[in-house]
Amino acid sequence: MRLFVTGGAGFIGSNFIRYVLREHPDWEVTNYDLLTYAASPETVRDLEGHSRYRFIKGDICDAGLLRDVLPGHDALVNFAAESHVDRSIDGAAVFVRTNLVGTHTLLEVAREVRVERFIHISTDEVYGSRAEGKFREEDPLAPSSPYAATKAGADLLARSYFITYGFPVLITRSSNNFGPWQHPEKLIPLFVTNLLEGKRVPLYGDGLNVRDWLFVEDNCAAIDLVLREGKDGEVYNIAAGNELTNLELTRRILGLLGAGEEMIERVPDRPGHDRRYAIDATRVRELGWEPRYTLDEALELTVGWYRENRWWWGPLKERMELPAWLRSAGRREKP
Numbered sequence: 001m002r003l004f005v006t007g008g009a010g011f012i013g014s015n016f017i018r019y020v021l022r023e024h025p026d027w028e029v030t031n032y033d034l035l036t037y038a039a040s041p042e043t044v045r046d047l048e049g050h051s052r053y054r055f056i057k058g059d060i061c062d063a064g065l066l067r068d069v070l071p072g073h074d075a076l077v078n079f080a081a082e083s084h085v086d087r088s089i090d091g092a093a094v095f096v097r098t099n100l101v102g103t104h105t106l107l108e109v110a111r112e113v114r115v116e117r118f119i120h121i122s123t124d125e126v127y128g129s130r131a132e133g134k135f136r137e138e139d140p141l142a143p144s145s146p147y148a149a150t151k152a153g154a155d156l157l158a159r160s161y162f163i164t165y166g167f168p169v170l171i172t173r174s175s176n177n178f179g180p181w182q183h184p185e186k187l188i189p190l191f192v193t194n195l196l197e198g199k200r201v202p203l204y205g206d207g208l209n210v211r212d213w214l215f216v217e218d219n220c221a222a223i224d225l226v227l228r229e230g231k232d233g234e235v236y237n238i239a240a241g242n243e244l245t246n247l248e249l250t251r252r253i254l255g256l257l258g259a260g261e262e263m264i265e266r267v268p269d270r271p272g273h274d275r276r277y278a279i280d281a282t283r284v285r286e287l288g289w290e291p292r293y294t295l296d297e298a299l300e301l302t303v304g305w306y307r308e309n310r311w312w313w314g315p316l317k318e319r320m321e322l323p324a325w326l327r328s329a330g331r332r333e334k335p
């Protein structure tokens with residue numbers, strides 16, 4: 001298999017590349033990534049020199065470069081995206097460009113050069129919020145944030161390429177991931193690294209928003225399975241069934257780092273903050289997937305990784321800025 005991975009210098013993409021190089025000794029991987037603020041070249045530094053790995057710096061909106069480098073690959077997995085909800089609230093233009101125009105460009109060129117499988121990586125956020133029950137893959141999309149809206153648009157474009165052209169597109173929609181190599185702007189790494197630095201953790205609103213947490217390694221295994229055995233045109237929800245309120249999650253993190261509740265700082269809520277995400281993952285389970293890690297095991301592994309890898313997250317955190325609504329609410333220091 002010659003695999004073309006976009007966004008492979010980011011969080012899930014880099015974990016996925018490591019996963020497939022380890023699990024499939026005869027696979028070759030091309031990592032195509034623009035190296036935006038969200039990616040550190042350090043994330044994939046250790047892969048340099050690997051005989052079955054190649055890195056290309058490129059933009060998924062650049063059809064010309066894609067036409068040069070994509071031919072010869074059997075499958076494409078599209079992780080590349082603007083991925084931070086808070087940033088999309090501050091300014092959605094780059095989200096529209098990368099998530100919509102970029103996905104469209106990839107679909108066009110991949111179809112032109114006859115890539116045999118196109119896995120589009122999406123999110124549970126496209127369904128929007130729901131108080132009870134779980135979303136199935138056929139449920140209508142009702143995204144709330146500009147981020148989720150661009151992801152939903154990309155999903156629909158990807159789906160249309162299957163229906164209109166018979167192009168073999170498959171979509172995965174996973175719940176919130178966490179694990180090694182996740183940018184410290186995201187909730188779990190932000191809280192863990194703040195506590196490692198002796199700082200408080202900023203909890204949005206009443207802390208009762210519910211998310212279903214998925215260890216990145218388990219998501220990588222599911223994506224790999226969908227890539228090999230999924231059905232063309234199908235959507236697969238991926239979730240492990242670890243629903244927690246943000247407050248419950250924060251307490252677990254405080255416990256793992258030996259910190260007390262006084263380390264929680266209540267901050268104004270994110271505008272449009274979805275209350276609860278919940279997806280039904282029966283379809284991917286029927287394909288043979290199940291999570292290998294419990295939430296507690298995975299959280300412990302993750303905290304251990306951030307403890308040992310300050311060299312990686314320290315410089316990324318130095319460059320981070322607070323979202324605009326928190327700045328205007330008077331919280332001017334860095335989190």
Ligand code: NAD
Pocket residue numbers: 006007008009010011012013032033034035036037038039058059060061078079080081082083084098102121122123124151173174175176177178183
């Ligand atoms: P990330 O922000 O860590 O990584 C995104 C990567 O894409 C970065 O390496 C960045 O440099 C690259 N990129 C951005 N714009 C690009 C462009 N125009 N051309 C080429 N590369 C570009 O994101 P992540 O958390 O690893 O998420 C990966 C994918 O999974 C995204 O599509 C995201 O929507 C989806 N997803 C993420 C989660 C999560 O919890 N992190 C959950 C569900 C779905």
